[in-house]
Amino acid sequence: MTEAPQHRRASSVLSYSALRRRTPRARASLSADQEPDYRFTLANERTFLAWMRTALALIAGGVAAREFIDSLEPVVLRGPLAVTCLATAALIGGGAFLHWFRVQQAMRRAQPLPNSWLMPVLAGGVLLAASLCMWGMLT
Numbered sequence: 001m002t003e004a005p006q007h008r009r010a011s012s013v014l015s016y017s018a019l020r021r022r023t024p025r026a027r028a029s030l031s032a033d034q035e036p037d038y039r040f041t042l043a044n045e046r047t048f049l050a051w052m053r054t055a056l057a058l059i060a061g062g063v064a065a066r067e068f069i070d071s072l073e074p075v076v077l078r079g080p081l082a083v084t085c086l087a088t089a090a091l092i093g094g095g096a097f098l099h100w101f102r103v104q105q106a107m108r109r110a111q112p113l114p115n116s117w118l119m120p121v122l123a124g125g126v127l128l129a130a131s132l133c134m135w136g137m138l139t
Contacts, residue, residue, distance in 0.1 A: 036107040044103050051096035051118060058089035058125070072136040081132045088125025092118060 062085030066078055095118045102114045 033108045034110070036104075040107055041104070044100055044107070047103075048096050048100040051092055051099070054122065055089040055093040055096065058085045058092065061129075062086035062089065072133070074136065074139060077132050077136040081129055081136075084125060084129045084132065088122065088129075091121050091125070095121065 062082040065072075065085060066082035069078060069081075072078055072081070095116075099114070099116050099118055105111075106113050
C-alpha cells in the first residue's frame with residue numbers, strides 16, 4: 001500500500017519537472033546555469049555592498065542637509081538638497097540589487113556582463129547636490 005502513493009508522488013514530480021522544462025525561460029535557466037567561480041561571486045557581492053554603503057552615505061547626507069545644516073542660505077535649498085540625496089540613495093539602493101542579480105545571472109550563464117546605469121545616476125545626483133550647495137553658498 002505504501003508503494004502506490006510513492007509512485008504517484010514520483011510521477012507528479014516528474015510531470016511538474018517536465019512541464020517546467022517546456023517553457024523557454026525555464027529550459028534556458030535549467031540547461032545553461034552553472035555555478036561560477038566563488039571568487040567572482042564574492043567580488044559581485046563586494047560590489048553590491050559598496051553600492052549599499054554609498055546609498056547609506058547619501059541617506060546620511062540627506063538627513064544632515066535637512067536637519068543639521070544651518071549655514072546654507074537660502075533656507076529653501078535645504079529641502080531640494082535633502083530630496084536629491086535621498087532620491088539618489090533610493091535609486092542606488094534598488095539598482096544595486098538589480099545589478100547584482102543581473103551580473104550573477106550572466107556569470108551563471110557564461111554571458112557578457114551587463115552594463116550598469118548606477119554610475120550615471122550617482123554622478124547626476126552628486127552633480128545636482130553639489131550645484132545646489134554651490135548656489136546656496138554664492139547667494
